[in-house]
Amino acid sequence: MAENELEDIKALLRRGGLRGAPEVVEIRPEIRSAGAWHLIDPDYEPDRPAQPSQPPTGTPQTPAPTTPGAEQPQEPAPQPGFAPGMMLRQVTYFVPTAEAARFQDWLFRNERYLHQLAPKGVTYLGTYGVFGKGGTYATFWRYDSFAAIQRMAQAVSDPLSDFGGFLRVLQQYPQIRVASDYAEQLYLPAQSSGLLTPGVTRDEQPGGARAPHG
Amino acid sequence: MSAGPPKPPHRNPVLERPLKVTLSFTDSCNLNCRHCYADCSATPKPDELSAAEWCGILDRLEADGVIGLYIEGGEPLHRPDFLDVLRHAAGRFHIQLRTHGTLVTPEMAAVLRQECRIATLLVDIMGPDAATHDATTGVPGSFERATAGITAALAAGIDTQMLTIMTRWNVAGLQGWVDLAARLGVATVGILRPYPLGRLKRRWAEASLSLDEMHAALEALRLPPGMRLMQSWHPNNGNCCWQTAAIDARGNSIGCAYLREYVHLGNLREVAFLDTWNHPLHRELRSGAVTEACGDCASSQGSHGGCRSTAFAFHGRWDAPDPFDRATNNGVDLRVLPKHPV
Amino acid sequence: MFSPSIRYSQAPGLRLRPVRELGVCVVFAAEEARLYRLNAQAWLVLALCREGLSGPALQAAWREAVAPEDAALEGRPAECLQQAVELLLARRLLRQDGVASQEALAEAGGGDG
Numbered sequence: 001m002a003e004n005e006l007e008d009i010k011a012l013l014r015r016g017g018l019r020g021a022p023e024v025v026e027i028r029p030e031i032r033s034a035g036a037w038h039l040i041d042p043d044y045e046p047d048r049p050a051q052p053s054q055p056p057t058g059t060p061q062t063p064a065p066t067t068p069g070a071e072q073p074q075e076p077a078p079q080p081g082f083a084p085g086m087m088l089r090q091v092t093y094f095v096p097t098a099e100a101a102r103f104q105d106w107l108f109r110n111e112r113y114l115h116q117l118a119p120k121g122v123t124y125l126g127t128y129g130v131f132g133k134g135g136t137y138a139t140f141w142r143y144d145s146f147a148a149i150q151r152m153a154q155a156v157s158d159p160l161s162d163f164g165g166f167l168r169v170l171q172q173y174p175q176i177r178v179a180s181d182y183a184e185q186l187y188l189p190a191q192s193s194g195l196l197t198p199g200v201t202r203d204e205q206p207g208g209a210r211a212p213h214g
Numbered sequence: 215m216s217a218g219p220p221k222p223p224h225r226n227p228v229l230e231r232p233l234k235v236t237l238s239f240t241d242s243c244n245l246n247c248r249h250c251y252a253d254c255s256a257t258p259k260p261d262e263l264s265a266a267e268w269c270g271i272l273d274r275l276e277a278d279g280v281i282g283l284y285i286e287g288g289e290p291l292h293r294p295d296f297l298d299v300l301r302h303a304a305g306r307f308h309i310q311l312r313t314h315g316t317l318v319t320p321e322m323a324a325v326l327r328q329e330c331r332i333a334t335l336l337v338d339i340m341g342p343d344a345a346t347h348d349a350t351t352g353v354p355g356s357f358e359r360a361t362a363g364i365t366a367a368l369a370a371g372i373d374t375q376m377l378t379i380m381t382r383w384n385v386a387g388l389q390g391w392v393d394l395a396a397r398l399g400v401a402t403v404g405i406l407r408p409y410p411l412g413r414l415k416r417r418w419a420e421a422s423l424s425l426d427e428m429h430a431a432l433e434a435l436r437l438p439p440g441m442r443l444m445q446s447w448h449p450n451n452g453n454c455c456w457q458t459a460a461i462d463a464r465g466n467s468i469g470c471a472y473l474r475e476y477v478h479l480g481n482l483r484e485v486a487f488l489d490t491w492n493h494p495l496h497r498e499l500r501s502g503a504v505t506e507a508c509g510d511c512a513s514s515q516g517s518h519g520g521c522r523s524t525a526f527a528f529h530g531r532w533d534a535p536d537p538f539d540r541a542t543n544n545g546v547d548l549r550v551l552p553k554h555p556v
Numbered sequence: 557m558f559s560p561s562i563r564y565s566q567a568p569g570l571r572l573r574p575v576r577e578l579g580v581c582v583v584f585a586a587e588e589a590r591l592y593r594l595n596a597q598a599w600l601v602l603a604l605c606r607e608g609l610s611g612p613a614l615q616a617a618w619r620e621a622v623a624p625e626d627a628a629l630e631g632r633p634a635e636c637l638q639q640a641v642e643l644l645l646a647r648r649l650l651r652q653d654g655v656a657s658q659e660a661l662a663e664a665g666g667g668d669g
Binding site for chain 2: 106
């Protein structure tokens with residue numbers, strides 16, 4: 001075997017190729033415009049949780065019932081240093097009135113996937129309309145580490161990521177007419193003074209903030 | 215200072231080299247279909263690639279990593295030297311051959327199976343009966359010969375699938391068409407959207423349905439048990455560009471057969487195939503960088519934005535929403551083709 | 557499980573097309589005119605068997621290749637190899653042939669079992 005082929009395969013194994021079971025799947029070309037091949041190995045991507053049990057198509061109005069807490073691990077009991085979220089991110093944006101119904105319908109059908117497919121350490125908390133400001137919405141995320149922020153960024157830029165795919169669709173709804181139509185805030189726990197105020201670090205947590213369970 | 219909105223990011227999977235290529239082998243045909251995208255003539259045009267040139271291109275494609283061929287026309291079997299090319303590809307590529315079936319005799323079917331080792335034969339049948347089909351092809355008797363071709367191919371052991379293009383001319387007979395497939399023993403059928411190309415472009419107002427009419431027709435279909443239906447409407451509206459390349463009968467690299475009137479990435483008599491694959495326009499087409507995409511179709515197809523050919527035909531922009539998708543139709547009436555989209 | 561008297565090799569007429577961008581290998585099986593998508597684990601087995609390997613040699617080669625990532629297999633490396641081989645045999649992408657007993661004995665003595 002060519003040495004570079006073996007090295008290529010080893011590289012794939014390092015990138016998550018050992019997580020699932022071995023797979024040999026027949027490709028049955030489907031005619032779309034030309035023939036389309038299903039080439040994606042669903043187990044390939046690192047940091048990608050299991051696919052939704054059913055694709056979002058076909059059941060737009062009847063989301064499958066979910067067991068509370070089944071998709072994400074249970075929170076640990078509060079302890080000293082506990083913070084509800086290591087970091088919160090709020091993205092505020094404007095969606096045109098004409099798009100509102102489609103946007104809300106998309107959320108109704110797909111928010112569960114944003115939650116289920118979020119990378120490790122990232123929690124989708126929801127998208128909310130701002131009361132009294134028609135067309136203004138805010139999406140909230142929780143991160144339990146800076147690595148989680150990085151994982152989310154990687155997923156968004158990865159064309160093979162299901163989570164990234166959903167997020168990219170979500171990102172198509174906002175319209176930026178003026179600069180104030182879009183805003184982002186990253187919130188850090190007030191107890192993490194080292195990050196909020198450079199140079200001030202709590203004694204018991206050198207380096208500042210820590211994830212509540214990590 | 216940027217004047218417009220930021221360019222959408224790259225969304226589709228990225229292939230450094232293509233795995234499969236569509237070969238539009240010839241623009242000649244023994245039928246005279248009123249919807250013909252290639253506007254075929256009865257004899258090949260003099261500037262079509264010769265068999266030797268096609269064989270040279272196949273060698274190059276194999277070396278470049280191409281492993282699958284989707285061959286169509288015109289009618290490939292209408293050109294006498296086609297089998298030479300097909301034999302050259304045999305055993306080296308996974309081959310899907312699209313034909314109107316009238317030239318598939320039992321003898322031809324045996325050659326296609328045993329010598330040319332094709333994987334799939336895709337046969338266009340434009341209606342449930344001779345009246346509908348022959349009115350479309352312009353040749354009396356073509357329905358009988360085409361269905362006999364399907365029978366011969368199935369008898370030879372070829373995986374044979376049946377295709378049709380949904381138009382106002384045949385929509386009422388779609389259920390009959392499905393039933394015909396079942397009677398012939400065809401297990402996989404494909405209903406394709408119409409494209410405003412070639413002759414069909416000139417008769418678009420007469421032929422095209424509204425999107426609601428198309429969906430109603432699809433939703434009314436009753437498939438026999440075990441039959442597989444391929445269709446490219448919501449939620450299966452893929453943007454196949456990311457994995458598609460195509461070469462027309464004159465050696466032009468055109469990205470996709472359905473982009474034949476819009477895209478010219480270089481002629482393979484003059485430039486290398488991979489150079490055309492890396493052409494900036496081809497990269498843009500493959501990227502899935504679109505202003506609007508349907509999340510459902512993206513989820514089911516693994517690509518974003520739907521078909522670029524129909525998006526371009528109706529909007530004149532490569533990053534436009536595909537009006538054949540319910541989620542991105544935005545009120546476009548598919549029965550009305552814009553006069554100057556390009 | 558993997559006998560020294562069995563030799564595993566790629567079926568004739570295969571064309572392997574690695575698609576590194578997607579982490580898979582597409583295989584064209586000319587004999588049956590079929591296409592397959594292999595993930596990295598199945599691809600590894602097929603690639604290791606390009607020239608043909610006895611059962612123990614295949615096991616050893618597999619272990620060597622996956623060793624750095626062994627933890628990801630959660631204690632099931634032998635099971636994964638077995639699954640990959642069975643899948644490839646079922647799809648006729650891999651074939652197994654008996655080898656002459658002397659050769660098998662020699663390899664069994666020198667292999668890691």
